[in-house]
Amino acid sequence: MNLYEYEAKQLFAEGGIPVPPSARITKPEDLAKVHLGWPVILKCQVMSGGRGKAGGIQKVKTLEEGKEVAKKLLAMTIKDSKTESLLVEPIVNFKKEIYLAVTIDRERGCPIFIAAADGGMEIESNPNVQTVAITYPFHPYQGRALAHQLGLKGAVFAKVADIAAKLYLLFEKYDLDLAEINPLFVTEGDDVIAGDGKITINDDAMGRQKKFDGWQDKHLVDLPVRERRSKKEGLNLVELDGNIGIICNGAGLTMATMDMVKKFGGNPGNFLDAGGGSDQEKTLTAIEIVHDNPNCDVILLNILGGITACDEVAAALVEFMKRHPNRKMIVRLRGNNQDKAEKMLAESGLKLYPDIEDAVKAAVEAAKTKQPVGAR
């Protein structure tokens, strides 16, 4: 789950990382209650990146100008992310911008610091990027090792090292996937202040991070409606632009099935991993979600049972076909209780394909010909 900038900065402040004074407004007239002096910066609170380039950050000199600009900003949608509120901050006069982040390095299998002394522009290709692998248990010297690698000296060395250590402690405490300060300002007076923040909380840790209980609804707003619904149901959906809906158990098999649909001349309409051990109810929900996609002409269900029992899946299919008898459905089931499943499906007029390639080819064919129900 991603946080908005203002929420990230609240966490920074809680962790002892300096942030600028600020106020958050949801209506233009609330700007009158903000006492930060003039000029100020108004920043759209959105989930998407590229906010500055899109015009989502504006400097205003007076209250009158501010109200007018705030009205426009509050109505903005940046890359599908609707402005949630505005963060109002005074202007920070800086002489230097640093990029600082903590994340998990999957190849090294440990958390790492990532930083650049010349800021976060083009960070992916910046040759000056420094990384430090974090070892357990964490001690603050690891933050100093990073500050040293960045070539910092004196007061700024000590402040950046301290902020890095505090950022790591937040990263560990709240099970974050990413804690990023970009930019980290160094002022003329050698103060070091977090200018912007991005925080991602690990989805698997949400069950034990009680601070964020109930936050999900507000923070999944930018997902397409069916992807949001899937996430709540514990299903993993990504929608694509093709017309063959795909449901499988297991991420690798789902991707491989999409690839085969493409290879045999079709276009996958989605990725939906129903997970291992999905029961009847969860399978039915998965099929209903794909069915609701208006671009989907055919549904291809490919289940290879390890944990999943075929008859549970078949029961879900029987129920689904009762509700939607006109849906074109291609079913490949293989594994535990396959024979039982085959009999159940026959009664609903569905053919069972034991072979994955036959099923994929049948789905591609059904998507082309617009033939009627049943797809025999």
Add this chain to the structure above:
Amino acid sequence: MILLDKNTKVVVQGATGKMGGAHTKRMIEYGTKIVAGVTPGKGGTQVHGLPVYDSVKEAVEKTGATCSVIFVPPYGSLDAGFEAVDAGIELIVLITEGIPPQDTAKLVAHVKANNVKMVGPNCPGVITPGESLVGILPGSIFKPGKTGMVSRSGTLTYEIALALTEAGIGQSTCVGIGGDPVKGTGYQEPLQMFSDDPNTEVIVMIGEIGGTAEEEAAEFIKKNVKKPVIGFIAGVTAPPGKRMGHAGAIISGGKGTAESKMKSFEANGIKVAMTPKEVAKLVGESLKTPVKA
């Protein structure tokens, strides 16, 4: 065969739970030498005819087990893994899905510091067909033979094993290393073991998008593995940019697409299959006694 054989003594952490119990039964039926279950507070009871102990240490002392398969819930897995390492277990197979990655990172550091092997988390486990199955793989799909498999995926591994078995090609050992970004065992260790294993002739490596483990493994294979390797990558049609954090992109440095992995395979002498059946075909051609699939 690697990692497991019919003599490997296995304890099950979480054997009295719903999932752990069901799979304990299936592993016993397959012929795996399961010697005990471990559930704190249930010591002295039995599960599927096996003794249950309160701690892994006690189970190891009483049974001489060297392998532990873990079925405990996600937030208990770090503790369970540490317990197994500290009890002297040599091979941990961590099945649990949904462990927060920082817990896994802490466990991986402890495992490495103690020279223990860990497969997983979020993995289907390991099978040496006809000898031992540790995990949740469907045993009936596999058959003994000379093809080694290493994979990040669960059900896709079953699909490819099924294609091999249906073509008459058996497997020496299949290792599901798991789909999490942080894990105990990557590709290289099993690849080296298969390379050294006299019973393995051909190796199948199954990958998917994300990270650069496949690219690194491909270079490793060129340098170290003297047996034919067949590669399969899932996710050619997966859209870019999903769930990729800003800081994450920096480490991958533009790598991580299926195309990049396939190119890397081809550049390092690994034949790339586009479907599970094609995997079987290419393996069949590479065996010392070719099999037509």
